[in-house]
Amino acid sequence: VEGKKRLTKGQRTKREILNVAKRLFLSQGYTATSMRQIAQAAGITPAAIYIHFQGKEEIFTTLLGEAAPFEIIKNLFETIVAQNTEILIEDTLLRLIDVLFGHEDYLRLALIDVQERNSASIVTYLPEIFPVGLAYHQRLQSFEKGESWLRDLSPFLFMRALMSLISGYILTDYVIRSVTTVQLPEIDWIGGLVDIFLHGVLKPPEIGVR
Amino acid sequence: VEGKKRLTKGQRTKREILNVAKRLFLSQGYTATSMRQIAQAAGITPAAIYIHFQGKEEIFTTLLGEAAPFEIIKNLFETIVAQNTEILIEDTLLRLIDVLFGHEDYLRLALIDVQERNSASIVTYLPEIFPVGLAYHQRLQSFEKGESWLRDLSPFLFMRALMSLISGYILTDYVIRSVTTVQLPEIDWIGGLVDIFLHGVLKPPEIGVR
DNA sequence: TGTACATCAGTGAACGCGCGTTCACTGATGTAC
DNA sequence: TGTACATCAGTGAACGCGCGTTCACTGATGTAC
Numbered sequence: 001v002e003g004k005k006r007l008t009k010g011q012r013t014k015r016e017i018l019n020v021a022k023r024l025f026l027s028q029g030y031t032a033t034s035m036r037q038i039a040q041a042a043g044i045t046p047a048a049i050y051i052h053f054q055g056k057e058e059i060f061t062t063l064l065g066e067a068a069p070f071e072i073i074k075n076l077f078e079t080i081v082a083q084n085t086e087i088l089i090e091d092t093l094l095r096l097i098d099v100l101f102g103h104e105d106y107l108r109l110a111l112i113d114v115q116e117r118n119s120a121s122i123v124t125y126l127p128e129i130f131p132v133g134l135a136y137h138q139r140l141q142s143f144e145k146g147e148s149w150l151r152d153l154s155p156f157l158f159m160r161a162l163m164s165l166i167s168g169y170i171l172t173d174y175v176i177r178s179v180t181t182v183q184l185p186e187i188d189w190i191g192g193l194v195d196i197f198l199h200g201v202l203k204p205p206e207i208g209v210r
Numbered sequence: 211v212e213g214k215k216r217l218t219k220g221q222r223t224k225r226e227i228l229n230v231a232k233r234l235f236l237s238q239g240y241t242a243t244s245m246r247q248i249a250q251a252a253g254i255t256p257a258a259i260y261i262h263f264q265g266k267e268e269i270f271t272t273l274l275g276e277a278a279p280f281e282i283i284k285n286l287f288e289t290i291v292a293q294n295t296e297i298l299i300e301d302t303l304l305r306l307i308d309v310l311f312g313h314e315d316y317l318r319l320a321l322i323d324v325q326e327r328n329s330a331s332i333v334t335y336l337p338e339i340f341p342v343g344l345a346y347h348q349r350l351q352s353f354e355k356g357e358s359w360l361r362d363l364s365p366f367l368f369m370r371a372l373m374s375l376i377s378g379y380i381l382t383d384y385v386i387r388s389v390t391t392v393q394l395p396e397i398d399w400i401g402g403l404v405d406i407f408l409h410g411v412l413k414p415p416e417i418g419v420r
Numbered sequence: 421t422g423t424a425c426a427t428c429a430g431t432g433a434a435c436g437c438g439c440g441t442t443c444a445c446t447g448a449t450g451t452a453c
Numbered sequence: 454t455g456t457a458c459a460t461c462a463g464t465g466a467a468c469g470c471g472c473g474t475t476c477a478c479t480g481a482t483g484t485a486c
Contacts, residue, residue: 201408
């Protein structure tokens with residue numbers, strides 16, 4: 001009945017090592033975090049870590065593997081439906097940002113990986129995510145043209161614009177959160193950015209003509 | 211006449227230290243780069259570094275200070291002119307991306323700073339750049355309304371959308387450059403992204419009405 | 421239920437090594453008379 | 454032009470320290486008969 005709690009002592013320790021290591025890596029980076037720090041935070045000696053992991057390297061890669069939300073994202077793109085293009089894109093972006101912020105740790109770990117370990121972990125997943133994006137773009141194009149519909153854009157450009165929006169939002173979010181000197185008004189940022197993505201910042205040149 | 215080359219031996223060594231340190235920090239990160247590595251690459255002993263800098267810390271902050279292009283960006287926003295809103299925004303973005311890619315090292319150093327040193331160096335400049343952005347937005351709004359003009363957006367939202375576009379473009383550029391498995395078509399990425407920023411990804415809902 | 425043995429999950433000390441920084445010293449260059 | 458001295462730009466050895474990892478050992482727990 002307690003099911004989930006039926007872990008051996010070893011498994012619980014391994015879990016604890018991963019938890020504290022994640023916290024330390026995120027706050028200090030990979031190189032600056034030592035095995036002794038991890039051991040102390042987990043309440044064991046450094047040598048005990050080597051019972052559960054081959055070394056520091058394996059702790060980090062295990063964390064990266066656990067944190068990656070690629071399956072969820074893939075599933076999101078493949079199954080999402082809506083009544084027209086506009087709402088579909090809007091929904092997709094809102095949910096995508098939701099997923100990514102629910103896995104914010106992954107974003108930061110991946111950034112550490114790229115920065116300190118010359119390894120682009122995202123890159124290994126990218127060939128997998130690519131066809132998903134292209135299929136999604138095709139679905140967008142096949143909508144009835146009575147409602148608002150997609151402009152004739154290169155699918156690659158569309159995908160990159162989408163990725164730029166997401167990563168740009170996340171990056172500016174980091175910056176904004178660390179600024180305490182400037183007081184920003186309360187704005188529905190995501191809604192606003194998605195709106196700009198859909199309709200642009202300009203009004204159409206002339207009214208009633210075009 | 212040779213003017214620029216009239217440096218003392220000490221000044222030349224200091225310059226050399228900065229050059230090699232920059233290269234090492236960018237490729238390995240801050241913590242993973244040692245003073246011995248810097249000294250060896252500069253052709254001196256570690257102790258000699260302390261003649262020119264107080265320590266490792268000062269080398270890094272000096273590099274950050276030298277690399278920051280904030281004055282150029284400020285100047286860009288304040289002096290740029292064009293015949294209408296659309297062209298002005300387009301020009302601004304193209305030049306902004308140009309400046310930032312000309313100072314790509316700064317972007318990476320700033321990222322290292324945020325990641326490994328818990329210090330947001332951008333943040334110290336932000337209060338300075340803020341009024342510049344607001345003034346720019348006001349200029350955009352004051353254009354004659356005969357041509358294409360700006361939608362009625364919050365200036366803060368507009369600025370963030372602009373920052374998102376820029377940082378998103380740069381981030382996706384990193385990723386794309388490290389992917390060698392997928393062959394991408396040749397596209398005018400910047401032009402395409404700016405176009406989407408201006409007009410959105412959707413066609414207007416109905417033709418001839420609105 | 422009791423005993424013998426294997427496995428599990430650790431400890432504590434040590435390995436060799438590289439870290440950032442300091443310090444006493446040194447030869448070359450510049451300056452004053 | 455020659456000499457005395459100060460400053461510049463380093464060297465080489467050492468400081469104490471923390472790093473990732475290994476190794477011999479140990480007590481607790483699980484299993485077999």
